[in-house]
Amino acid sequence: MPDMRFNIPGQSLNREPFIDKIPDFQKKCEVMITDRGYKCKITNIVPLTSQEKLFLLRIVDPMERALFTFRPGQFLMLEVPGYGEAPISISSSSSNQEFIELCIRKAGHVTSAMFEARQGAMVSIRGPFGTSFPMEAMRGHNVLMVAGGLGIAPIRAPLFWIGNHRDWYKDVRMLYGAKEPSQLLFNYQFDEWKKVSDVNLMTIVEHPDDSWKGRSGMITALFDEFTIDPDNTFAIVCGPPVMFKFVCSHLDRLGIPMNRMFVSLERRMHCGMGKCCRCMVGSTFTCLDGPVFDYWSVMNLKEAI
Amino acid sequence: MIYKVISKPEFRAFVDALVRANTSYGPRQVDTDRNGDPIYQFMPVSSADEIAFDYTVTTSSAKHLLMPFRGELSRFNFSDGDWKQQVDYETQPIVLIGLRPCDISAINILDEVMLKGPYPSPYYLARRKNTFIIGMDHLPLPDCFCKSMNRHTVNHGFSLFCSDIGDRYYLSINSAKAFSCLKEFRIDDPTDEDNCRLIERRKLIKHSFETNIEVSGLPVFLDIEFDSPIWQKWGDKCLSCGSCAMVCPTCYCYSVEEQFDLDLKGSRRESHLYSCNLVDFAQVAGGHNFRPRSGDRLKYRYYHHYRGFAANDNQQICVGCNRCGRTCLANINPKDVINDLRLERESCLTCVSTSPDKA
Numbered sequence: 001m002p003d004m005r006f007n008i009p010g011q012s013l014n015r016e017p018f019i020d021k022i023p024d025f026q027k028k029c030e031v032m033i034t035d036r037g038y039k040c041k042i043t044n045i046v047p048l049t050s051q052e053k054l055f056l057l058r059i060v061d062p063m064e065r066a067l068f069t070f071r072p073g074q075f076l077m078l079e080v081p082g083y084g085e086a087p088i089s090i091s092s093s094s095s096n097q098e099f100i101e102l103c104i105r106k107a108g109h110v111t112s113a114m115f116e117a118r119q120g121a122m123v124s125i126r127g128p129f130g131t132s133f134p135m136e137a138m139r140g141h142n143v144l145m146v147a148g149g150l151g152i153a154p155i156r157a158p159l160f161w162i163g164n165h166r167d168w169y170k171d172v173r174m175l176y177g178a179k180e181p182s183q184l185l186f187n188y189q190f191d192e193w194k195k196v197s198d199v200n201l202m203t204i205v206e207h208p209d210d211s212w213k214g215r216s217g218m219i220t221a222l223f224d225e226f227t228i229d230p231d232n233t234f235a236i237v238c239g240p241p242v243m244f245k246f247v248c249s250h251l252d253r254l255g256i257p258m259n260r261m262f263v264s265l266e267r268r269m270h271c272g273m274g275k276c277c278r279c280m281v282g283s284t285f286t287c288l289d290g291p292v293f294d295y296w297s298v299m300n301l302k303e304a305i
Numbered sequence: 306m307i308y309k310v311i312s313k314p315e316f317r318a319f320v321d322a323l324v325r326a327n328t329s330y331g332p333r334q335v336d337t338d339r340n341g342d343p344i345y346q347f348m349p350v351s352s353a354d355e356i357a358f359d360y361t362v363t364t365s366s367a368k369h370l371l372m373p374f375r376g377e378l379s380r381f382n383f384s385d386g387d388w389k390q391q392v393d394y395e396t397q398p399i400v401l402i403g404l405r406p407c408d409i410s411a412i413n414i415l416d417e418v419m420l421k422g423p424y425p426s427p428y429y430l431a432r433r434k435n436t437f438i439i440g441m442d443h444l445p446l447p448d449c450f451c452k453s454m455n456r457h458t459v460n461h462g463f464s465l466f467c468s469d470i471g472d473r474y475y476l477s478i479n480s481a482k483a484f485s486c487l488k489e490f491r492i493d494d495p496t497d498e499d500n501c502r503l504i505e506r507r508k509l510i511k512h513s514f515e516t517n518i519e520v521s522g523l524p525v526f527l528d529i530e531f532d533s534p535i536w537q538k539w540g541d542k543c544l545s546c547g548s549c550a551m552v553c554p555t556c557y558c559y560s561v562e563e564q565f566d567l568d569l570k571g572s573r574r575e576s577h578l579y580s581c582n583l584v585d586f587a588q589v590a591g592g593h594n595f596r597p598r599s600g601d602r603l604k605y606r607y608y609h610h611y612r613g614f615a616a617n618d619n620q621q622i623c624v625g626c627n628r629c630g631r632t633c634l635a636n637i638n639p640k641d642v643i644n645d646l647r648l649e650r651e652s653c654l655t656c657v658s659t660s661p662d663k664a
């Protein structure tokens with residue numbers, strides 16, 4: 001049975017612009033001469049699990065703080081002086097100018113150094129870099145967010161955005177899967193998201209323990225429990241590379257157009273400025289053209305996921 | 306551009322004066338290889354006597370003088386639990402002598418990559434603006450294939466370019482500074498004979514290429530052959546050592562590393578030139594590697610060079626100097642890989658139904 005969705009009238013499969021205009025990189029160049037970072041103070045550290053912590057950063061200089069604006073889905077380069085830089089997705093609300101929240105897993109050299117840091121330590125950030133989720137384009141539609149494991153970190157930013165602009169969107173649903181119940185991050189915020197932001201949150205774990213009363217299985221199992229309106233839904237997917245394949249092909253089968261499915265790819269950027277080529281996927285820079293891609297673009301990229 | 310001719314001794318005197326007044330790099334014989342052939346490299350020179358004007362090609366390109374193997378990006382100075390960041394773009398002016406047309410083309414390509422796009426690199430710009438380049442043409446080695454990449458001539462990107470026309474050099478002067486320096490020496494306007502000799506010289510160079518690679522339409526071939534078994538075949542040979550990227554005049558991928566000073570009072574952030582053939586090039590946190598096989602990484606390098614990647618927008622960034630082929634320990638060279646790729650595709654076309662491989 002051939003896939004006939006290309007013939008649906010009025011459905012353009014061309015890539016949609018992520019945002020109304022090209023990000024104003026020129027402005028950033030004036031403010032921050034590419035390699036000079038904003039000095040930040042770690043104001044609070046919230047331990048989430050044994051491997052993940054949430055860091056609250058505050059830019060020290062008030063003028064720089066006012067200049068640091070970002071959109072949901074963008075990332076920044078976190079510098080721990082002496083140890084190096086790592087790309088971290090911003091997981092705080094884009095309307096919150098006072099604090100930047102970063103959810104960090106202890107995975108390498110820089111993040112391990114960050115884990116040693118105490119409250120009050122000074123780190124540096126450069127950014128924000130990259131593309132963002134097209135929150136304006138989603139206006140008036142249903143939003144389906146799918147997060148796996150640490151994929152919740154970049155998803156939190158659009159989630160906060162939706163909380164701030166709840167009347168823009170119709171039905172907002174969030175699926176969140178993790179390996180074990182103890183690895184469900186931000187479970188203290190679940191009630192807030194459900195009740196205050198009116199998000200239909202569904203969680204699932206792969207390996208349940210005895211205390212777990214919720215669903216268990218792969219994240220795609222959740223799709224059987226509800227119906228989605230494919231003509232009227234935007235999807236945001238973020239998780240480990242394995243998850244993309246299953247979730248995106250499942251959403252594809254459900255009929256969500258590929259240009260309305262957005263994924264946030266993971267690469268180890270070194271410069272963030274489209275120079276070092278470390279984050280290249282085929283001919284695409286993940287740091288300039290991504291990390292947020294629509295599935296239509298990613299599907300055409302070899303070796304992307 | 307102004308054209309002049311200069312006699313060879315006079316040119317030598319000009320270079321000598323230039324070299325003595327500036328930090329200069331020129332081709333010097335550093336050693337001999339196991340066949341007794343000289344090995345040339347771009348090295349610091351202090352007088353014209355040290356420069357091998359009639360060198361063939363250098364083993365390593367002049368790239369590292371504009372994009373150092375280790376370049377400092379910024380410094381952190383620690384004090385009282387706080388730090389200060391210093392960013393320094395300033396560089397010393399340098400003179401590069403004896404670059405071949407392919408080397409200058411490579412620098413032009415690096416200009417495209419580093420100085421265009423949303424974030425132009427100030428480090429590169431500072432070095433590039435402070436570089437005085439004297440180019441010299443040469444007769445190609447048997448394995449050079451610059452002509453196939455259309456890089457055997459160069460029209461811009463140098464301060465001064467010399468073509469050898471017998472007892473004199475035909476100069477193409479492309480900067481005011483070069484012209485004002487040359488005024489001190491005896492230069493003449495080219496006569497008709499000189500012009501004819503230049504054209505003869507260009508023709509000679511053009512016809513001296515023994516290695517030719519068919520690269521027209523190569524991007525399409527590469528797209529079609531993404532899953533071709535030849536990548537596996539050449540990947541099995543590849544040692545993933547990264548030598549090709551180190552000597553390549555246009556390989557610019559780098560990693561950013563940070564190191565503490567030995568006295569722990571500061572640290573420096575450095576860019577290290579990297580190679581996409583090294584195993585951890587596309588590795589992310591947690592150990593997932595997007596290109597785990599050496600074939601995938603080799604393929605990526607060839608795609609970057611011949612497919613025309615984003616930054617260059619369909620411009621092939623290979624200049625055809627074949628340094629990677631000469632230096633490769635496993636004898637992988639672009640000519641063989643690309644010809645292999647073409648053969649694979651052509652044999653498929655001619656024996657669609659009968660090939661035993663395809664059955």
